[in-house]
Each structure stands twice: as structure tokens, then as C-alpha cells.
Amino acid sequence: MTSQNEQATTSPDKKLWGGRFAESTAPLVEQYNASVPFDQRLYAQDIRGSLAHVAMLGRVGILQPDEVAQISAGLHDILADIQAGQFEWRLDREDVHMNIEAALRDRIGPIAGKLHTARSRNDQVAVDFRLFVKEAALELADLTRDLRRVMVAEAEKHLTSDGGSAVILPGYTHLQVAQPILLSHWFMAYAAMLERDEGRLRDAAARMDESPLGSSALAGTPWPIDRFDTAAALGFARPTANSLDGVGSRDFALEFLAACAVLMAHLSRLSEETVLYSTFEFGFLTLPDSHTTGSSIMPQKKNPDVSELARGKSGRVFGNLMGLLTVVKGTPLAYNKDLQEDKEGVFDSFDTCAITLRLYAEMLPKSVWNAHTTRAAAARGYSTATDLADLLARQGVPFREAHEVVGGLVGVASRSGRQLWELTDAEMKAAHPLLSAEVAASLTVEASVKGRLSHGGTAPERVQEAVAAAKAALE
Template sequence: MSKLWGGRFTQPTDKFVEEFTASIEFDQRLYAYDIQGSKAHAEMLGRQDIIAVEEANQIIAGLNDILKDIEAGKVEFSVELEDIHMNIEARLIERIGAVGGKLHTGRSRNDQVAVDIRLYLRDEIDTILDYLAKLEAALIKQAEENLDVIMPGYTHLQTAQPVLYAHHMLAYREMIARDISRLQDLRVRFNVMPLGAGALAGTTFNIDREWVAETLGFDGVTRNSLDSVSDRDFAIEFCSFSSILMMHLSRLSEELILWSSADFNFIELTDAFCTGSSIMPQKKNPDVPELVRGKTGRVYGNLMSMLTLMKSLPLAYNKDMQEDKEPLFDTLDTVKGSLKIFADMIAEMKVKGDNMRIAAARGFSTATDVADYCVRKGLPFRQAHEVVGKTVRFCVENGKDIPELTLDEFKEFSELIEEDIYDYVTLEASVNARKATGGTAREAVERELAQLKNR
């Protein structure tokens, strides 16, 4: 098969070189966006009298037919034609004749692939934003439905203070909200059109880049032709966003794995999101969060691939940049799959509130409340800290928890402690004392949920 660029060459391309340099196996997913960009480019060429309007219409009709054939599974892509751009252009020329060769007037594959990826990524970002919104809603739903459930809050994975389970879920909602904000910022930043930059220096034809940009839904055009064809910051930034998002999902995955174990027994993941063991019939394995936790490393690796790919490239386009697509596409697929399954899993997750409460009552989780009580009685915090430390040591040595101490036992450590201490060391009292914005009190969490609904 003759190459569309073959005029300079006297020998055919080595067969293995064709296979090694081709990208059609992975960039064929860009077909609809390549056709979308080509149709806008063809219409602009007609509008600007660079080609006849009739020729532009003929090209657009041919591209529409090719799109229908691809979607109907009638097109077999060729490795010899290297990539999706040349596959479509060759088929266009085959279908409508020499006029199909006029489509490439005023553009290069360099700016063509740059616009294709941006069009594709823009649609994928919109899908991911929908998935993020569903996950955010699932976390809020968990908070609303379990507003009175108290669980242990941890530092160093040691029981620290009691918190509302709803507060814990809303902590992850905060992370997802930041992820949404990051992705929205990225979408605005990269939504400028590189088409018209040519191979690297622009074009001698009187093209109307601004009209094409508006037609394709871009907010404007790129301002430097060299940067336009060699920029992959937007892809790197997407992989960076994805790495942060997957880190958040991995942290939540870790907690779900722990919480669903027999040792914690805080939650139950529904059967639809678990698998069994091939040898141990009692097992119910949390495979979904485990896989999401594992796939996080894969997304990190894609980010490093992209950064390493671009770190030494001189301006402008280099063939190395063909390697941008596989890590980008893999990241997209991984993020979409993880979000889709995670949102559904969280929405159906069952909470074992009684077990959470029992765990919260262990580990002296109200010790800080005793220290705060002593401070309010006039004791400097550092002295109060020492008093409570000795109180906890006494409890450990005598097999007691703080609320079980008698008043006389409390007074052994500080005469400031009175009968009202028992109003401060219950789980509810500890939780509900933290009413300031961002705190775990039921009142504060209800305010936060109300604000989320208003937004």
C-alpha cells in the first residue's frame, strides 16, 4: 500500500518498522474526534475559498459515510497506514477520489493529533465529572443515613477520639470535591485549539482558526505554533489529577478493607462487589477496593511515563510523543472504571453502627475530654495532660475505662474534678462538644449537610 507521504522515498518501509512505528492499534479510539476535527477544517477551507465549497461539502459527506462505516464495524484499520489520521484520509480518497486529498490543506498530522486528543479528553473529562458527582452523592447519602452512628477516630491507626461516621464519610467528600475542582480547572485550561499550527510554524493559507475553534467548542486558539504541536502539559496534568484522585480512592479502599474484616466488622460490602475463595468456603473478599488500591500504582506509573517521555524533547514535535497515548488512555480507562464501580459500592455499603460504637468506647477515646474539662476548671493544659495520662495508666492497670471510674478515683488525680465529669466523658458528649465549623458534632455535621444540599 502506497504511503500518503511516500513521494520522498525510493524504498518501501521495512515491515517490522511499519509495525513498530504504527499507532493505529491504540489511537483508533480517536476516530470520531478525528472526523469531527476534519469536518470543521474542511468547512473552514470552503468558507475561506481555499478549496471550493462543493469540494468541502463532498469531503464532509465522505467523512460522514466513513464515520457510519466505522461505527457499523465495516472498517478494518491498516497498520501500513500507521495511525487513525492516515487510515481515515486514505479511505476518504478511496471513496471520493482526488478531492479527498485536499482535506489536508493547511494542516499537519502534528496539529491534527493535538486537536483530536483534546476533543477526546474533553469528552472523557465530562464523563469523569459525572462519575465524581455520583461518588460524592453516595458519600453524602452514607452520611445522611447514618447520622447518629459513632465510631472511633484514629491517629496512627490507634483509637484517638470518637467521631460521627457521617463526619468520616464527609471527610472523603472533601477530597472528592477538591478532585472535582482540580478537573474543572484543567478542563478550562486546556480547552484551547491547536489546529492550524501546521507541522510547527503555522500555515501559508488564509485559514480561520477562530471560526474552527468556536465550531469545535473551544474557548480560543493556542498562541504559539511551536508550543501548540509539542505541548502535552494537559495530558500530564490529567495524569497528575488522576494520581491524586486514585490516592484518595486508595485511602478509602484501605479503610473499607480493614472495616470489612472480622477484626473490625464495621461494614459489610454487598455480595455484588465481593468474591469468594477457591479453597476457603467462608471467605468474602473485598476484591473491588483491593483492586482499586492496586490500580493506583498503575496510574502513578502512567504519570511518571508521561513526565519522563517529555522531559528531554526539543521543540517541536518528535516521534517520541506517539508514546503519550497509551499511558493517557490507560489512565482514563482505569479512572473511569474505578469511579463507576466505587460509587455503586459505596451507595450499597451497609454500616454496622453497634460495632462501631463498641469500638469507639474502647481505647480511652474520651481522655482528651477529661483534659479539656480540667482546663475549664482552671488547670493549665500541660498539667491537665499529665493528670489524664496518669488516669489512663490507672485504668490500664485496673482494667477499667474512663467512664467507669468512681468520683473518688478521679479525685486521686485532681481535686478539681467534680460530679459533672460524667457529663463530659460519654461518647455523645465528646462528639457533640465539637460544634465549631468543621467539627464532628451532630449539629456541625447537620449544618454541613444542609450547605451541601443548598449548593
């Protein structure tokens, strides 16, 4: 088998930039320098940029109409070959840009060289990458919205269970039972996170909506080009305002990676809860067979691989952000070869976020919540203790005093292995004369949930309002 390095050394091609060089590039340098194994992914953006550039060169009179037509036709033919899997990517041609330009020269002859008039690889790669990242941000925003739509639908679905009442889940702090909440409230919490994630991605796309094409190497060009023309042709709002910044900055990629990192942090939290809730010990959630796997030795196993992988893959997305921050932190203006390291992390973060969002959008509607188990868990752990303290406070007892009284009752109950509603009348009155066994018995998880009527709370009315507002926003 011939290695990529051997292919490079046997190539007869002269470098398109090789005029001042008297010696051929060393084979190991070819291998180290080349980015085509990964940046060929930008072929569609590169050809779009070239088509916009050559059309503009024709409109301003730099190229003749027949030259524009020949170059454009050649580019379209190359695009068709790439899409058909019939294009030869060559390592000795370094990157996606030089592969396409050299192939264009092979097809139409020296006239292909006119395509590079008033353009550098520096602004070429910058515009290709901006196009990709902008499109990636908007695609992830749409996928985030799709998952958000699933979350809202699940919240609406679980506002009623088989028994007609909403599904109740124990709410936790410090992973200890805290207070009862509606399962729908839990879904709406993730819907709120995803709404912000979508907003970050769309904000990032809006901020990067500038075309660096025409910045040339770093200083602009003396040719009478029209940067507003190419920006509009490529779907950008405007050209970048400064040529040094246009070719030398990658904060648009950093912002995209940061939005991806926050999104994956949220999906990782969701994954952690999904893993926990689907364990035998919790028993809250049954994941679908289609999105779980088994064990090669233990036939009873049903492993939450999707959630575990999502939790694990968040680390690589965080690492991609830190990697690019480290790349750009010391690069002087304008372009430096360091910036070749900007793409693989972006591609990886986009791919990771996209498939994770799609998987959760598929998996959650097929998952089954075990309402009797979640309600029983919500009733344990003295989850209505705060309700008892609030009851005393409403009778005029200072809340701190009420807190201490109820804390003492929890101590009595826990030492005897009972719940608050199982304490005797005498025990309750001994703690405070306003309390009784009848009062304790009224502290159900349903009553607790219904009482949380503050804006954004878990009361059914508030959750119904939140679901309605979210559905309206999604529509």
C-alpha cells in the same frame, strides 16, 4: 493466523508521505512505528476535526463547495462504518489519521488529498488528543460529582440510626483510636476530597480549552485559514496562541493525569478503610454480595475485591503520570515521535478512574454499617481522654498539666484493663481533686461528639450544616 506485521508487509498501499523515499519501510519499523492499535480510539475526534477543517477551507474559499461536500460526505460514511464495526484498521497505515485519510481516498479519489491542505499530522493529532482529554476530564468530573452526591446522601442517612441517634465511629490517628466522630463526618471528609478532585478536573479542562488546529507542522501556514472558526466549531474557547506550543506541548495531558492521580489517591485511601472496616476483626461494615467475591477453596470467604483493586490500580495511574513526565522532559520543540507515547497512559487513567468511580457509587449505598459495633469500638481505646483534659482546662488547669494528669489516669486504667469510666472515685481524686468517678462516667462518646462544635467539627449540628451546604452546592 496472519500477524499485524505480516499484514503490513503485504499491503500494496503507497505511503501518503512517501514521495521522497526510494525504499519501503522495514517490517519491524512498521510494527514499532504504528500507533493505530491504540489511537484508533480517537476516530470520532479525528473525523470531527477533519469536518471542521474542511468546512473552514470552504468558507475561506480554499476549497470549492462541491469539494467540501464530497469530502464531508466521505468522512460521515467512514464514521458510520467505524461505528458499525465495518471499518478495516490497517497497521501499514500507521495511525488513526492516515487510516481515515487513506480510506477517504479509496472512497472519493484524489480529491481526498485536498483535506490535508493547510494542515499537518502534528496539529491534527494535537487537536484530536486535546478534544479527547478535555471530554475525558469533564466526564470524570461528572462521575466524581456523582460519587460525591452518594457520599453526601450516605452522610445524611447515617445522621440517624435505628435507635434514633447518629451512627458513631472511632476516629483514628496513626491507626490508633483517637476520638469519637460521626460516621456522617467520615463520609463528608471524602465528599470534601471529591469536591476538590472535581474542581481539579474542571480546572484542567478549562486550561486545555484551546485548539491547536491550524498550527500546521510547527510554524503556522501561509494559507488564509480561520483558526477561530475551527476552534469555535470544535467547541474550544479559542485557538492556541503559539504554533510551536500548539503542536509540541502536552502539559494538558500531564495536568489531566495529575488530577487522575490525586483522585485515585483519595479513592485508594477510601479503599484501604473499606477493606479494614469490613474485616472480621473490625466488623464495622458489611459489603454487598454484588460487589464482593468468594474463595475457590475457603467457602466462608467474602473478599473486598473492588476496594483491593481500586487500591492497587492507583499505582498504575500514578505510573502513567510519571511515564508521561519522563517522555516530555527532554523533548525539544516542536513535535517529536516521543509524543506518540502520550496516549495510552491517558486512556488507561481515564478508564481506570471512570470504572472505579462508578463502582463506588454503586457499592456504598448497598453497604451496611454496624452501628452497635462502631459505637462500642469508639468507646474503647480511651477515646474520651481529651474530653477529660478539656474539662480540667475549663476549670482553670493549664492544658499541659491537665494532659499529664489524664495521661497518668490512662496508664492506671490500661495497666488494670479498665476504661476511664471504670476507675474508682478514689483513683480519680488522687489524680486531681477536681475529678471524680461521676465526672468520668459522664464522658460518653455521645457527649464527646456533641461537644465538637467548632466549624467543620463532628458535632451533629455542624455535620447537618455541612450536609445541607453540600446538597445545595450539588444542586
